[in-house]
Amino acid sequence: MDVGFSSLRSEAVGAMRTALVSAENLQLTLKPELSQEEQALTNSKSSIKETHKAGNEDLKEMLESNKESLKLEAMKRVVGLIAKGKNASELFPAVVKNVASKNIELKKLVYVYLVRYAEEQQDLALLSISTFQRALKDPNQFIRGSALRVLSSIRVPIIVPIMMLAIKEAAADLSPYVRKTSAHAIQKLYSLDPDQKEQLIEVIEKLLKDKSTLVAGSVVMAFEEVCPDRIDLIHKNYRKLCNLLVDVEEWGQVVIISMLTRYARTQFTSPWKEGANFDENNAKAFYDSDSEEKKDTTEDKPYIMDPDHRLLLRNTKPLLQSRNTAVVMCVAQLYWHLAPTHEVNTVTKSLVRLLRSHREVQYIVLQNIATMSIQRKGMFEPYMKSFYVRSTDATHIKTLKLEILTNLANEANISTILREFQTYVKSQDKAFAAATIQAIGRCATNITEVTDTCLSGLVLLLSNRDETVVAESVVVIKKLLQTQPTQHSEIIKHMAKLFDNITVSMARASILWLIGEYCDRVPKIAPDVLRKMAKTFTAEEDIVKLQTVNLAAKLYLTNSKQTKLLTQYILNLGKYDQSYDIRDRTRFIRQLIVPNEKSGALNKYARRILLAPKPAPLLESSFKGQLGQTPLPWTNEMDRDRFQLGTLSHSLNTKAAGYQELSDWPAVAPDQSVRNVEVIEPVQEWAPLVGKTKKAKSADKFYSDDEREKEEEGSESSGSKDSSSSSSSGSSSEESGSESEEESSEESEKTSSDSGKSSSGSEKSSSESESEPKKKKKTKKAPQKKSKPPAAFSDSDENGNGPVAQASSSSAESSSDSETDSEDSDSDPPATPQKKKKDVKSKPKAEVKSKVEVSLLDLVDFSPAPTNAPKSSVISSSLLSDLEGLSLSNVSSTMQAGASSPPSSPLTPLTSPVVGALGSRLIMNQQKDPKRHEYSSPCPPNLPLPLKLRRLPLKEE
């Protein structure tokens, strides 16, 4: 058997061995295969890398191919890369070549790319500049606009002078769209080079006079970014902005309204009653403010609202019906900050409506309502139910609603609110339940009638199963008891009983403090609690330990017979505690309460120190501003209402970068006449005071027939130019005085000529008659499709009429002639040529400046260009040649095509050689275009590219 066994065994071992060996072999054979596979894997990895690289190569090839579709495909992929945040900058040279592509989509994608990477590849980006310069003179306003957009978005400091010129040109463009783009470009240039501020302000000033609704929002935005403190620029445009407001696009409305809010606070006197503070909470003053206002102020002088102030309020009111929540909020804050107390209620309904909107909108609106509801309960009280919390609301929405409900609570509605709160306390969202308990506490302190009810309700909550709820209740009860330390010993006893079950340290500490503070009311329980605490002292949290020491000290002073030993024990424990605070406190307390020879006079007062009656804490909203109190230095939390409503700063309760303070009302209103605008047209007979009555009339139009109003506005003019330079209101008022003299003389002239006609008719006809000579002088063709000819005498800089693309939009055109109106709206026609010369002179000045800057750019050749060629019809030829000498070479081909340029112009031959192949193609197109002749945008004096750059032909590379 044994033998058999052993042989079997050996056999088995042998078999095992062979098996193992074969397995090893197998492994051996396997291994190289594996490694092969591995190799393959690594290979493929590297090949992937290669293909990735090759992918970019691939894109490069595609971009350089001749096929438009391939290029487009490549650009789409490049944009995909940009969108994912991947770096595609190495393709820059390949991409930038396509900037002059005919394919508009390709071009746009190239623009996207350029704007993204130009900052990183400044030298290469310069390659594209000439294309944009050319496009700036394209007859298609859309192309001009987008060229300016991209040109100004390229953040390359070296082209600042070019941008500056382009902006100036575009600001005088006939197309409001291009002017709008130039307003945007102002901000871009400013952020690129703040040194240009002064020049940019000039452009802003010019654009502010623009009467196109399209431009208004953008230019005010530029104003806010570049020179928000130059309030003097607004004076002359104030009424116009107010009147245009309803027709401005919604985003512009927001910007204009917030700017006007700031403006109004510096220019008008307070409509709020003297003495009675704006932040009054009492309903009486709130409801009677209207009548009392008059009574109070009669002693001094009755408050009469500035008509301009009224105009603003009246014109913004319809915007409360806007679908854009930002606009509604903006109007609401305007009313809040500017309207007389009794008018603020008009915004309530609209604000409540916004609560139906998206969660994020709700959040912001609720924040603002919370601030408002503290100061004016009456505003939102009728809408209380709109603030009821739904279980589906997000937590921050819930807390805000709770906040508002608490603010709205008063004697009448408190029972409803408390019933509602009862539901919230049971909420599954425990943080919210805790917030509700705090809210109940606030209601209880604010409304004395319900304090007892609230207190008993809170005591019931002490038996709640949830710890946070119990803890919060304890804390709130503690505060409540402090406010009414009468016979609440029952509650304290109840809490002492609960003490063992409560684990949240804050709640434990609160109970200990309560027992210590009112130990005379619970003389039997207090020592017992101390005894229990002595047992668990070492295991407690710091805050509980401190309160234990506190309790011990107080008991020692009142009941030393029973607690002396306990106190000493606790003080000993505290002496060796790990925490500094507790050791310090223990030492302090010991010295204070235990009489020994070292402790001085203080010992006598220990009782009075420790058991002094303490003021009750104030339970109030975090949105509440403590009136007249400076915020506690150690709290960051300050009152939110110091910020303008609706702003980011208000939302965050910290001052955001760029926040503009809302100034206090001036005690005496600055001169109102600065807002008067000189009117050239005869003023209606009934309106000797120029602007005001007129405004009153026009203000209540919603979709007003702008034509006539704009006409009226067209008058604001000559004075404003000067007034802008004089920053002080005093000097400008002097000026305006002289203006009004002028104006009145004019008035009499005109009215006499137009006597007997109906007012509006007379205005029209008179302006017609006035514009007649101008038209003869300046415009060669009558504008097409104009409903009212006088509404559209065209720019003095131009000699044609609006571009054809614009034909359908007559109103936009009519509004486009604003700045020129203002420039040459001198009353007597003979004066215009002089003016114009002045204009022209001012232009060369700018150019000389730019020339200096350009030399920094290493420009090689300057060649004379026909700046303002259209003007040549007006300017004497000698002046023209002077100008040509001053100005820079013009790469554009406008002159070739422009019919208005004198054929003898010396620069015709100079233009084309510098232009690349694509450029010449463009020229061809332009020449073919018959409309080109009619179109007459002022061709900007263009900067040629540095020669070395130009030598990089786009095609050959």
Added chain:
Amino acid sequence: MIHSLFLINASGDIFLEKHWKSVVSRSVCDYFFEAQERASEPENVPPVIPTPHHYLISVLRHRIYFVAVIQSEVPPLFVIEFLHRVVDTFQDYFGVCTEAAIKDNVVVVYELLEEMLDNGFPLATESNILKELIKPPTILRTMVNTITGSTNVGEQLPTGQLSVVPWRRTGVKYTNNEAYFDVVEEIDAIIDKSGSTITAEIQGVIDACVKLTGMPDLTLSFMNPRLLDDVSFHPCVRFKRWEAERILSFIPPDGNFRLLSYHVSSQNLVAIPVYVKHNITFREGSSQGRFDLTLGPKQTMGKSVEAVLVSSQLPRGVLNANLNPSQGTYTFDPVTKMLTWDVGKINPQKLPSLKGSMSLQAGASKPDENPTINIQLKIQQMAISGLKVNRLDMYGEKYKPFKGIKYMTKAGKFQVRT
């Protein structure tokens, strides 16, 4: 204003970025992720987050966070409103606004964003203008484009940009001229335990789909305009006419748009279309709870209540629910504890009910709050406020359009506390 935009999906990946000024590193989103982590639910992320150098304003829609980066003071609602407008535009273009749709159309998205903002300031947000600039991608158009080589990008300035009616493009032509108006009202209500109404209000909108040739000038009048308490209009509505005559007079945009949204004055008693009988109990000690829910029609003015969907967030302690619906189907998600019951149509003869038991976590104490029940429903051919359109007239064009009006009532935020 708006500096950059980041699109972040539910799993926290930034899948699209766009910068309007100089590039802001995407690491700025880390602050957002931090806030996201702190928030228990996706909706709890605060809309405004301050960071040391920037401010992040975000909007959550379709499970995508649209995070705008701004650098200086700007009204937060301005940014929020704009972001929502962006989402609406995407939805308008691609049908849905999902991560996949955005990724598929990344070029169009980029082109759109480029047109919508210039230097961070809104340039063109009107759908009619945008559609002229960038044509929405359709399969047919993509095919045509690949063959003919034409593009989706318009070459001319959209006519709307300059006109007095920026919302309407010119040269609109249809063979069938139609104008449809949907009056949709939503009831927001909170019903308390005993079935009495705590608060109820009606909000309504009039959505229009207008496909009319040329420049039609429409007027829409109501039988009972007094019902409308607070209104907000599409910019096309002439406010003066409304003030004076309570008539909606407007030149409509082309296509779909929201003409009006309104709030019905709160004096009117709101009819609550359904009632809920509920009995949800948890017994102390046992790990079972009872769930019993019955729905019934209340004030429906003879119309049937359709598409009823009941949902409820059950307490955290509930492990599972074993229920038996008399009609429709129910689902219970054990992770989110969300119970949904798709009821369908309510048959007044045989009231739908959902009965059964819930199993609770063993040893867990009884939840102290009963769940709230959210109800969605639809009632066709009725506006619950009783609002009625009187007539629709068209001026300015010769042809005779086909006009249609539809009424519908829905439940908005309709909650029943139990």
